[in-house]
Amino acid sequence: MTQTQGRESIAAKLVANLITEAGADRVLACDLHSGQSMGYFDIPVDHVYCQPVILDYLASKSISSKDLVVVSPDVGGVARARAFAKKLSDAPLAIVDKRRHGHNVAEVMNLIGDVKGKVAVMVDDMIDTAGTIVKGAALLHEEGAREVYACCTHAVFSPPAIERLSSGLLQEVIVTNTLPVAEKNYFPQLTILSVANLLGETIWRVHDDSSVSSIFL
Numbered sequence: 001m002t003q004t005q006g007r008e009s010i011a012a013k014l015v016a017n018l019i020t021e022a023g024a025d026r027v028l029a030c031d032l033h034s035g036q037s038m039g040y041f042d043i044p045v046d047h048v049y050c051q052p053v054i055l056d057y058l059a060s061k062s063i064s065s066k067d068l069v070v071v072s073p074d075v076g077g078v079a080r081a082r083a084f085a086k087k088l089s090d091a092p093l094a095i096v097d098k099r100r101h102g103h104n105v106a107e108v109m110n111l112i113g114d115v116k117g118k119v120a121v122m123v124d125d126m127i128d129t130a131g132t133i134v135k136g137a138a139l140l141h142e143e144g145a146r147e148v149y150a151c152c153t154h155a156v157f158s159p160p161a162i163e164r165l166s167s168g169l170l171q172e173v174i175v176t177n178t179l180p181v182a183e184k185n186y187f188p189q190l191t192i193l194s195v196a197n198l199l200g201e202t203i204w205r206v207h208d209d210s211s212v213s214s215i216f217l
Helices: 011-021 035-040 051-060 075-087 131-142 161-165 196-207
Strands: 027-030 045-048 068-072 093-099 108-112 119-127 147-155 172-176 190-193
Touching: 011 035, 027 196, 035 045, 045 196, 051 075, 051 147, 051 172, 051 190, 051 196, 068 075, 075 093, 075 119, 093 131, 108 131, 119 131, 131 147, 131 161
Parallel strands: 027 045, 068 093, 068 119, 119 147, 147 172, 172 190
Antiparallel strands: 093 108
């Protein structure tokens, strides 16, 4: 029998039940933290990835593909970062590996990959307190990265995220508006991109019984 880890929540099942009981007959979700959450629903679910919005913005910055390296801020996000790197002219991939060697022992951070002289683009699905992103950015600078960008879909921004993100380690923090960001939480490095066109296109395709997944190919 498989045993779950301590404090591992399955509250997503409760949310799925609440949405269904409220009368929904189809769900459109953006960048679920765990893709397996789709299995909790007893109604059809369309899972939309906001990567195209962020990729289009990065393309407009005209960063040379030879200078780019995509970075996963932890081992769990490697698949996401790899897919992102493939769309960015098959950019190389680096991984921040965090581990503890014992109880009450400080976390050790190692970098897998080469970022020296590169523009590092860190990719995650959300930024909460920004501890992981900022520690990763500090490591990338130590390893010789020229600039560090942070990209995510969901800007949760729990305190002290704003102080950490605006500390100067990050050239730019690129997020989408899947969650509203209060004006008091704006800072100079922040860029907020709209997912309205992406959601609108997805809704039209659902209505017309057309392919949704082809948007992301």
